[in-house]
Amino acid sequence: MDAAALEHLGFEIALGTYLISSVLFVLYFSIKKRRLAEMGFTLALFGFAFQTLALATRWLYAGYPPWISTYEVISFFAWAAVGGYLILNFKSDYKSAGVLILPLAFVLLGFASMQPTNPAPLIPALQSVWIFIHVPIIILSYCAFVIAFAASMLYLFKDKQLSEAGITEGLNRKSDEGSRDTPPSGTPESTGTLANFSLEQLDDLAYKSVAVGFPLLTIGIITGAIWAESAWGSYWSWDPIETWALITWFVFLIYLHAKTQNWSASLAAYIAAFGFLSAICTFLGVGYVLPFLQTYVSVSTGLHGYAGGGAISGTVLFCGILGAVLVLLFATRKKPPNATRAPPARTDAESEPTP
């Protein structure tokens, strides 16, 4: 078997495995059998191993890292997202997050499979040491934002469940002491799938993910600017990808400011979800736009390409709709009285007790 066939096989197995794993997680959320989540997780691990094999094989035979073409970037992102999810479950039990991560990975891989897969030699503009730094750093930051998104969505689900169950003591609800050490007893059946973690843990997980992702995105934007400066003489040119990366940065900047101000934890969860959508816009923008590079003849072509103005709109529209859905959810949610305050454990200068 030649290398390309081996890579293809690994890719197909990962695609299939992520699909089955997604189905298992969705089933887990509807019939709440713990075994389904365990199986889904094992399959995710299995699929990840095969995708790792596929990416490594490709790197070896293509001679450059697997994050250049649309197909590669998207597969790499899916791989990093699943990898982040697996690492997350290394020390604590957030397997339920698979209900968001695995379908995302499956959709991404499905999207990648529709792209041309033949490795093309690197065009001159992409031959830079920055391609080894800028691209993986950006992808890792998005991977952190995926985890922040999953944690935030689980937070919102759980918050809603608890409100419906009439538990309204705020973030540290007394009857919500779920943790990985103590299997919950006496919690309503409906919270079973989310019982392994408390609202506080989810809020903390989202914050920590953003705390990893935000500096990475900052480094990614700066290295991108340095690269742009050396490749075509301008560190910033407001091309759609740059602009969306900056929008993502601004959204998470709001998130971090909201956190220092102790604004409501569910508001923070919505902001993190928006930040993730913005990251997806940026990311798919790159995916759509990069192929245009291949048709450029000028030597100092833009690294993200300028032809993407139209192509990004479809993605933006898609994310806009998702964003609008989130806004609606936010506007229509039932707010329990004096609930969902940020954990008192995190405070800042303006809100701590005075001697």
Add this chain to the structure above:
Amino acid sequence: MNFAIKLLTSTRFAVAVIGLIILVSVVGTLYPGGDVVFGSPWFLALIGVLAVSAALCSLTRIVPLWRDLRRPQVEVSDHFMQALPYSVRLSGVTLTQVRDSLKGYAIRETMTESTTFLLAQKGRVGRFGPHIAHFGVLILLLGVAIGAAYGNANPYNNKIAVIPEGSSLQVDGFALRLDDFSLSYYNNGAVRDYTATVTVLDGNLVQTSNVTVNGPLTYKGLTFYLYGYGVTESGNAWVAFQIKSASGVSFVWVGAAITLVGIMLSLYVPHKRIWIKESGQSTQLGAISNKSSARFFREIEGVRAKLESRAHLDHM
């Protein structure tokens, strides 16, 4: 005036401005040609307002913060101790024992007639993180402004210069000569890279270097980028260079680096504080951190458990 400062320094206001910038940017990328908004005066004004807000936020907060960190309140009330997120009464453990087992903390102590107070602090520099980040952004924006003011004023900025092989171009006090132009190829015939060999002639200085797609040449504040190439009818190659003024760019990089350091300090260096109050037989301990505190509290819990079990053994 007071109202204006209050408004500009409030986080809500800054968040609202960032929200507006986000909205405008989204709209700017939606339409082909919509990116003109990024050069429009009112978009620049929005960025300006955000910069002023960040500057004032730091200016008004940094002095009280500095004072608070230099002369912290060591003597605290019982009410304060109990209001801290971590608050315990130690049994059989003295203030001195706790102090000796705290590693890497800056310690202050005061005594009144009957009571001894101790404050142990770690990670104070983290509290300056946001202000360092704000400062970095201002430096970065200063660089952008310098670039806009001086770069655009430079007559050579953004010009495209075409130099035939063997000829030279007279620029601001020096000349640039194109010696050679070559292409390298992959096995399948695709272009691997373009290389222009050029020589700077400036008085007695003669300096030859290669310009590639990712490797421009900078000399006397002007940067030459490979832009295009062609061949004349007589078979002679020519290369087009884009000239950019490098004004302000170093400020942008320095500003970006400072911002990054500020962000990392504020996210990764938690400011941890432990107060101990000892009067007579009773010792109270309270702690607070400005970041997620679970690990910090576990650490204190560990110290406390060790000391208490030792005290317990001593009593037996």
